[in-house]
Amino acid sequence: xxEPLPTPQGPSEQLAYQPISGWxxxxxxIGGLFALLVAIxxxxxxxxxxxxxFPVWIIGVAILGVAVSLYAQRHVQNSEATRAGANLARWGxxxxxxxxxxxxxxxxVTKSALENQANDFVMEMKDDAGFFPRLREGLAKSxxxxxxxxxxxxxxxxxxNARGARPDNEKYMRQTLDVPNKEGASGLLTxxxxxxxxxxxxxxxxxxxxxxxxxxxxxxxxxxxxYKISRMYRIKTKEIEMDFVLAVYSAEAExxxxxxxxxxxxRESFPKSMTLTPQLGEGVRRLRQHSYDWLRQRLKSLSxxxxxxxxxxxxxxDVLAIEANNQDxxxxxxxxxxxxxxxxxxxxxxLKMAQFDVLTRAEQPGKWEQVDGKIRMYPMIHFALRKMxxxxxxxxxxxxxxxxxxxxxxxARLDAPLPDWDLIGVExxxxxxxxxxxx
Numbered sequence: 001x002x003e004p005l006p007t008p009q010g011p012s013e014q015l016a017y018q019p020i021s022g023w024x025x026x027x028x029x030i031g032g033l034f035a036l037l038v039a040i041x042x043x044x045x046x047x048x049x050x051x052x053x054f055p056v057w058i059i060g061v062a063i064l065g066v067a068v069s070l071y072a073q074r075h076v077q078n079s080e081a082t083r084a085g086a087n088l089a090r091w092g093x094x095x096x097x098x099x100x101x102x103x104x105x106x107x108x109v110t111k112s113a114l115e116n117q118a119n120d121f122v123m124e125m126k127d128d129a130g131f132f133p134r135l136r137e138g139l140a141k142s143x144x145x146x147x148x149x150x151x152x153x154x155x156x157x158x159x160x161n162a163r164g165a166r167p168d169n170e171k172y173m174r175q176t177l178d179v180p181n182k183e184g185a186s187g188l189l190t191x192x193x194x195x196x197x198x199x200x201x202x203x204x205x206x207x208x209x210x211x212x213x214x215x216x217x218x219x220x221x222x223x224x225x226x227y228k229i230s231r232m233y234r235i236k237t238k239e240i241e242m243d244f245v246l247a248v249y250s251a252e253a254e255x256x257x258x259x260x261x262x263x264x265x266x267r268e269s270f271p272k273s274m275t276l277t278p279q280l281g282e283g284v285r286r287l288r289q290h291s292y293d294w295l296r297q298r299l300k301s302l303s304x305x306x307x308x309x310x311x312x313x314x315x316x317x318d319v320l321a322i323e324a325n326n327q328d329x330x331x332x333x334x335x336x337x338x339x340x341x342x343x344x345x346x347x348x349x350x351l352k353m354a355q356f357d358v359l360t361r362a363e364q365p366g367k368w369e370q371v372d373g374k375i376r377m378y379p380m381i382h383f384a385l386r387k388m389x390x391x392x393x394x395x396x397x398x399x400x401x402x403x404x405x406x407x408x409x410x411x412a413r414l415d416a417p418l419p420d421w422d423l424i425g426v427e428x429x430x431x432x433x434x435x436x437x438x439x
Contacts, residue, residue: 021076024085024092027069031095034062038099051222053107062100069093111220118229118248119214121156121262128163131156131264136207139199144170150199154192160251160261174319178429184396186380186430187321194380194400194429196266198244200366201237203378211236218245226250228265232272239281240365242274276365283411284375287418289362291377291403294421299356299383307347313338314402314425322431337395337431344385345426354393356383373408375419381426384434393434400427 041052072089121129131153138150151167154177165173178187186194193199202210215232222228227250235242247268251261276282317334324330343349360367360379367378381401384393402425409419 018082018084020088021072021079021083021085023068023072023075024089027065027072027092027096028088029092030061030065030068031092031099034058034065034103035095035099037061038103041103050225051110053222054103056107059100059104059107062096062103065096066093066100069096114220114227114250115217115229115231117260118227118250118262119231122231122233122246122248122264123212123214128160128261129156132212135198136202136210139203139207141204144168150193151189153199154189157192157264157266159263171319175321179321179323180398180430180432184398184430184432184434186398190398190429192266194360194367194378197269197271197366198266200364201235201240201242203367204369206237206239206366206369209238215243225252227252228268230268237366238277239284240274240276243272245270245272274365279412279414281365283414283416284368285362285365286414287375287405287409287411288368288377290418291375291405291421292358292360292362292379295358295379295381295401295403295423296356298421298423299353299358299381302345303353303356303383305347305352307345310424311342312345312423312426313342313428315341315399315428317428320428320431323433337428340385340395341397341426341428350387351385351394354384354386355396356381359398370411371404375405375409375411377403379403380429396432396434397428398430400429401425402427 037054037058041054045052069089069092072092073086076083076086076089120126122131123133124130125133134149134153134156138146138148138153140146147170148168151165151170151173154173155163155165155167165177167173173189174187178189180187185191201207211234213234215234217229217231219230220228228247229249230245230247233244233246235244247265248262249265251263253259276285315338317338320334322330322333322337324333340349340351344351344353358379358381369376378400380398382396382398384396386393401423404422404424405419406422407419410416
């Protein structure tokens with residue numbers, strides 16, 4: 001019996017088909033996608049001259065690509081030659097790892113450098129920098145040298161191209177940067193000195209004893225050709241303990257040789273949390289509320305014609321900003337307002353106070369000091385002058401009132417009786433006409 005001949009086997013039957021591992025395809029796709037994103041961002045940054053940042057979670061894509069590619073290699077090795085794609089998985093691993101490390105280094109090195117620059121601008125006394133130290137020094141006393149530092153701190157809240165004023169020239173600062181607005185409210189410089197949170201809580205000895213500690217960065221981003229960094233600062237004074245988010249914006253160099261400059265953006269800054277110290281902080285709040293209530297009654301008595309025989313006007317009229325067509329008209333208007341205000345405070349003349357109010361809220365901390373044991377408060381007030389018996393005000397004013405307790409008082413003693421108060425000074429910061437203008 002004849003044996004059957006063996007059937008010849010072709011090459012296609014000698015090599016079994018090995019499908020490519022889906023994990024290897026996924027790892028390579030993720031790595032390639034992330035590498036493509038990094039390449040596109042680098043190209044856009046090069047041609048536009050501005051960095052391109054993705055959200056920080058995007059680095060997770062590279063980590064996912066590394067993990068999937070490693071698993072794909074293991075999957076292929078353990079498949080007993082039933083799966084292919086080891087080289088594809090290795091390339092996915094390389095693309096994810098290299099592009100991920102490149103973007104990670106670029107993102108976090110840039111972030112760290114910018115955060116350090118912004119913090120140095122805020123904390124270190126240097127040329128065109130040193131917001132906190134200049135603010136503390138400027139608020140320590142009211143003489144010209146200290147006021148220069150306060151003006152410098154104010155200029156650091158303005159855009160770098162708007163810092164042409166000399167901080168040591170108080171007259172120029174007031175007449176150019178403290179012009180009242182159309183509603184009669186005081187100008188930018190007074191708003192900074194009297195209403196912004198930080199100048200209030202660092203006033204006088206409060207600022208000298210304060211501890212200011214940089215904390216974590218809350219947010220950082222790049223938009224409209226500017227880096228914007230918001231950082232938490234822990235501020236402790238004998239009155240309050242608070243976390244304050246301070247926003248700092250950059251102005252990038254526009255030509256070779258120029259450096260990056262920074263400015264404080266107070267509109268985007270705010271207290272995150274604030275706690276009054278148990279004894280002194282609560283005691284000052286109580287005294288502030290009591291003094292403001294007393295001041296409202298005192299302003300009412302002035303409006304009723306009950307004058308004060310002392311010279312209360314402490315306004316530096318020569319530096320006050322006022323709307324005028326020329327210098328002669330400006331001097332004449334200032335002299336007119338000086339005479340009218342002093343006559344009103346003395347119970348003389350035909351103008352009386354009207355529409356008075358205390359603009360500073362009693363809940364706002366800071367802006368007080370202790371002098372020879374007595375407490376001084378400096379609230380901002382608003383009032384108008386009208387000609388009696390006419391009902392329509394002629395002029396409106398914003399001013400700083402200086403209140404002083406008649407007796408020495410310890411604000412940390414909550415059980416101490418509340419003191420009597422004196423109005424010892426009024427300093428006008430803004431004066432405008434209350435009459436409608438005729439076209």
